[in-house]
Amino acid sequence: MAMIGIAVNGSEYVNRTVAALLEKLRIEFTKSRPRCSNDNALAESKNASVVRKHLGYAHIPQYHAAQVNRFCLEYLNPYVNFHRPCFFPETITDAKGKERKRYRYEQMMTPYEKLKTLPKAAQYLKRGNTFKKMDDRVKKVSDNESADQLNKARSAFFNTINKQSRNVA
Numbered sequence: 001m002a003m004i005g006i007a008v009n010g011s012e013y014v015n016r017t018v019a020a021l022l023e024k025l026r027i028e029f030t031k032s033r034p035r036c037s038n039d040n041a042l043a044e045s046k047n048a049s050v051v052r053k054h055l056g057y058a059h060i061p062q063y064h065a066a067q068v069n070r071f072c073l074e075y076l077n078p079y080v081n082f083h084r085p086c087f088f089p090e091t092i093t094d095a096k097g098k099e100r101k102r103y104r105y106e107q108m109m110t111p112y113e114k115l116k117t118l119p120k121a122a123q124y125l126k127r128g129n130t131f132k133k134m135d136d137r138v139k140k141v142s143d144n145e146s147a148d149q150l151n152k153a154r155s156a157f158f159n160t161i162n163k164q165s166r167n168v169a
Contacts, residue, residue: 050080054154064161075153082112082138083146112138 022029054076060068085108089101115121116131125131141149 050076054150060161064164067157067160071153071157075150078137079146079150080111082110082134083141083143085110088114 019029055068087103088107088109089103090107092100092102094100109117112134115124118124122131
């Protein structure tokens with residue numbers, strides 16, 4: 001009689017050979033499941049609020065990956081990190097020990113501004129990078145100019161993809 005295997009908790013996505021190698025080397029193996037936002041909330045929330053907002057939900061073929069990476073490095077990442085404000089929560093614990101998140105207007109800042117508020121923030125910078133260099137970069141363009149550059153670059157990027165797709169077809 002044949003046994004039917006049932007995949008549980010995303011095990012259908014596990015590469016058994018890699019899992020065995022990790023076990024042999026005594027490396028802890030953790031897994032996450034596709035499209036399960038509870039598994040990796042940070043990545044899934046970034047996909048929803050940042051990447052999908054600017055690139056949409058349509059499939060972009062893999063041969064455009066270099067262009068997508070270039071767009072993200074030159075326009076999207078600088079805009080998101082240096083010019084796009086976001087709320088940072090304040091955790092409040094009540095008398096019963098229940099934690100609540102509050103999003104106050106005073107706590108709205110860019111991720112770069114938030115980084116600078118951390119204790120010993122300079123230790124998190126890449127070697128050779130300083131807050132002075134990054135401040136100079138931020139001041140080169142205003143928030144609105146950065147958003148405008150992003151929108152123009154995105155339009156040019158999608159126009160390039162559309163032209164290439166028509167030539168392939």
